[in-house]
Amino acid sequence: xxxxxxxxxxxxxxxxxxxxxxxxxxxxxxxxxxxxxxxxxxxxxxxxxxxxxxxxxxxxxxxxxxxxxxxxxxxxxxxxxxxxxxxxxxxxxxxxxxxxxxxxxxxxxxxxxxxxxxxxxxxxxxxxxxxxxxxxxxxxxxxxxxxxxxxxxxxxxxxxxxxxxxxxxxxxxxxxxxxxxxxxxxxxxxxxxxxxxxxxxxxxxxxxxxx
Amino acid sequence: xxxxxxxxxxxxxxxxxxxxxxxxxxxxxxxxxxxxxxxxxxxxxxxxxxxxxxxxxxxxxxxxxxxxxxxxxxxxxxxxxxxxxxxxxxxxxxxxxxxxxxxxxxxxxxxxxxxxxxxxxxxxxxxxxxxxxxxxxxxxxxxxxxxxxxxxxxxxxxxxxxxxxxxxxxxxxxxxxxxxxxxxxxxxxxxxxxxxxxxxxxxxxxxxxxxxxxxxxxxxxxxxxxxxxxxxxxxxxxxxxxxxxxxxxxxxxxxxxxxxxxxxxxxxxxxxxxxxxxxxxxxxxxxxxxxxxxxxxxxxxxxxxxxxxxxxxxxxxxxxxxxxxxxxxxxxxxxxxxxxxxxxxxxxxxxxxxxxxxxxxxxxxxxxxxxxxxxxxxxxxxxxxxxxxxxxxxxxxxxxxxxxxxxxxxxxxxxxxxxxxxxxxxxxxxxxxxxxxxxxxxxxxxxxxxxxxxxxxxxxxxxxxxxxxxxxxxxxxxxxxxxxxxxxxxxxxxxxxxxxxxxxxxxxxxxxxxxxxxxxxxxxxxxxxxxxxxxxxxxxxxxxxxxxxxxxxxxxxxxxxxxxx
Numbered sequence: 203x204x205x206x207x208x209x210x211x212x213x214x215x216x217x218x219x220x221x222x223x224x225x226x227x228x229x230x231x232x233x234x235x236x237x238x239x240x241x242x243x244x245x246x247x248x249x250x251x252x253x254x255x256x257x258x259x260x261x262x263x264x265x266x267x268x269x270x271x272x273x274x275x276x277x278x279x280x281x282x283x284x285x286x287x288x289x290x291x292x293x294x295x296x297x298x299x300x301x302x303x304x305x306x307x308x309x310x311x312x313x314x315x316x317x318x319x320x321x322x323x324x325x326x327x328x329x330x331x332x333x334x335x336x337x338x339x340x341x342x343x344x345x346x347x348x349x350x351x352x353x354x355x356x357x358x359x360x361x362x363x364x365x366x367x368x369x370x371x372x373x374x375x376x377x378x379x380x381x382x383x384x385x386x387x388x389x390x391x392x393x394x395x396x397x398x399x400x401x402x403x404x405x406x407x408x409x410x411x412x413x
Numbered sequence: 414x415x416x417x418x419x420x421x422x423x424x425x426x427x428x429x430x431x432x433x434x435x436x437x438x439x440x441x442x443x444x445x446x447x448x449x450x451x452x453x454x455x456x457x458x459x460x461x462x463x464x465x466x467x468x469x470x471x472x473x474x475x476x477x478x479x480x481x482x483x484x485x486x487x488x489x490x491x492x493x494x495x496x497x498x499x500x501x502x503x504x505x506x507x508x509x510x511x512x513x514x515x516x517x518x519x520x521x522x523x524x525x526x527x528x529x530x531x532x533x534x535x536x537x538x539x540x541x542x543x544x545x546x547x548x549x550x551x552x553x554x555x556x557x558x559x560x561x562x563x564x565x566x567x568x569x570x571x572x573x574x575x576x577x578x579x580x581x582x583x584x585x586x587x588x589x590x591x592x593x594x595x596x597x598x599x600x601x602x603x604x605x606x607x608x609x610x611x612x613x614x615x616x617x618x619x620x621x622x623x624x625x626x627x628x629x630x631x632x633x634x635x636x637x638x639x640x641x642x643x644x645x646x647x648x649x650x651x652x653x654x655x656x657x658x659x660x661x662x663x664x665x666x667x668x669x670x671x672x673x674x675x676x677x678x679x680x681x682x683x684x685x686x687x688x689x690x691x692x693x694x695x696x697x698x699x700x701x702x703x704x705x706x707x708x709x710x711x712x713x714x715x716x717x718x719x720x721x722x723x724x725x726x727x728x729x730x731x732x733x734x735x736x737x738x739x740x741x742x743x744x745x746x747x748x749x750x751x752x753x754x755x756x757x758x759x760x761x762x763x764x765x766x767x768x769x770x771x772x773x774x775x776x777x778x779x780x781x782x783x784x785x786x787x788x789x790x791x792x793x794x795x796x797x798x799x800x801x802x803x804x805x806x807x808x809x810x811x812x813x814x815x816x817x818x819x820x821x822x823x824x825x826x827x828x829x830x831x832x833x834x835x836x837x838x839x840x841x842x843x844x845x846x847x848x849x850x851x852x853x854x855x856x857x858x859x860x861x862x863x864x865x866x867x868x869x870x871x872x873x874x875x876x877x878x879x880x881x882x883x884x885x886x887x888x889x890x891x892x893x894x895x896x897x898x899x900x901x902x903x904x905x906x907x908x909x910x911x912x913x914x915x916x917x918x919x920x921x922x923x924x925x926x927x928x929x930x931x932x933x934x935x936x937x938x939x940x941x942x943x944x945x946x947x948x949x950x951x952x953x954x955x956x957x958x959x960x961x962x963x964x965x966x967x968x969x970x971x972x973x974x975x976x977x978x
Contacts, residue, residue: 250596250600251599252592252596252599255504274599274604274605275596275599275600276599276600276601276602276603276604276605276608276707277602278600279602280600281600282596282597282600284593286590286593288590288593288594288596288597290594290597290598290612291616292615292616292619293699293702297699297702297703300703300705301598301601301611301702301703301705302601303705304602304705305704305705305706305707306705309700309703309704312703312704312705348601349600349601352600352601352602354600
């Protein structure tokens, strides 16, 4: 379970939004909504340990009882999906997946695993391509698969569908929902799209700016 | 009218920069095979090559050039990349960048003279720790500079080239998405420095190849730095063959030409080897990354490199600080840490000579910067219009990658033939040729990224294309133009060999004088010269940073002041 307790974003010690508290159960998604610039993405950046300098995060977050803010980003075991898939351009499709898999097994075995996983999301036969050779939809699916293969304990979704066209958007929503349920992990979705929130989330939290 | 002239002008410039290149190469290839009409030798033969390969001085010089050039480049790259990796997401990264950038404008000879006065047995480093730590009351009998293995030369080259590679790497990072890439890798569980090695470094290296090869070529073939601080029994190959070329009997010219060709081939071979080794390392690193280990021992490699970088930066700062100390020192006995008394006499002693040398350096640098800028703008405008740049890039890069010592002797023969030797305009021409690649490279990205719609709109509003080009396009590009002018100014001030060979001793600059006097033992006078050599480009660099920033507000304030009525 992912728990947020009075999480806020501040600038020069001045809180910018009203505190956010939420409990997200395994296999469920909670959506954060609000006007542009209110600080939705900053909350995810605070949780993932990548808040830009100049902003401060306040409040606590715990994942399965573990206090996240006391850990380095790489120790938090959070997966993050954003608008930009951020696939590593110098690695092939299979290498991007092998990079994310936990340590263990021979290179051949890891490569075989990567191929199997690609087939599961309909990307079979693309393992030797470079990310730039994939379509937008294929890149989005690969980014989701890569994140899940790193076995995160929670998923942060920062407007991951906003760059996709309407039909692809619907397909990705279903894929993400199924993946979260299958992995049985909590997820927080930041979006400005009502359809994203209503179709995926069990709870919608509206962020409000202070002052 | 101007657009009609554009194509012929472009081809004229290409001809102007490729002819001397060709002349330079022919001028060493033919004499190396015995054909040298100037000496009345018209038969082709391989005796000069045989003679060269029997020279032990050639082999030891080659060994030194290869060793010092490769090691200095390797250390500079290792230190620079490590410091960037360690400091990149730290709050002080921007301040570090701001502190390093001015160092780029300081000529090699100037910093090397500082390093000489720092590392010598009687240098500042030994003074700082003497006698309380070492017990030395006299300078120790050590070979800390001009050592036979070229260690001091390697240190001097790393001191100068590490900041440049850091600057190039920081510039390369702006073309990537470093923050997000690192974030993605770290959220997959990778430790910060390991994430750098597996995700960003392979991408950065692709963008860094040219700066690294420029540094490698420079380190292997440099003459002024090697003359000041490098070994002299034997010297590096570049210094040795300069001596052979200048041999008054002219009997060694053929052998020197063959050695100059070997040096050029060695540079190309080392670039190839560097690429092959890098490919092997890259392949190994990819395999390492695919194993899924979240923390690699490579992080310790990086932390060691960053420590080396911090140490090098300290040496750089001390090398620069020691120059004004010597320049204003009256009495500074060993082992005192500081001079016992200070004076302005060293400046006044340099007096008229200092003024004339500064004026010569300044006028050459200013003219070559302005000419270089105009030529680069013409090349880039043609490139923008016709979307072709391959030929231009190859010719310009050849000027940077081929050893100066190889090309300049052929060119010198041409100058002698035309009776243009020892002429200020010949020196200026060579300065322009060696500055042009830098102004072109600095301006290329911002110039080609300029939104032409502004200029098109201006042309629709007023039918004065040239005026609009200056008032709109160049005005909007004033920051990169000023930066490129500052870089070219610094490149020109630093030119040693082109000034020496085309000027034939009749045209002297701060650089030629400082290098010639470096070994004289008159540290006070040499420091004054080196300091003046460093200050000129530094002032230009500061102006280039300040003027574009305050140009518009200053212009408007002046207009309010004088045109209020």
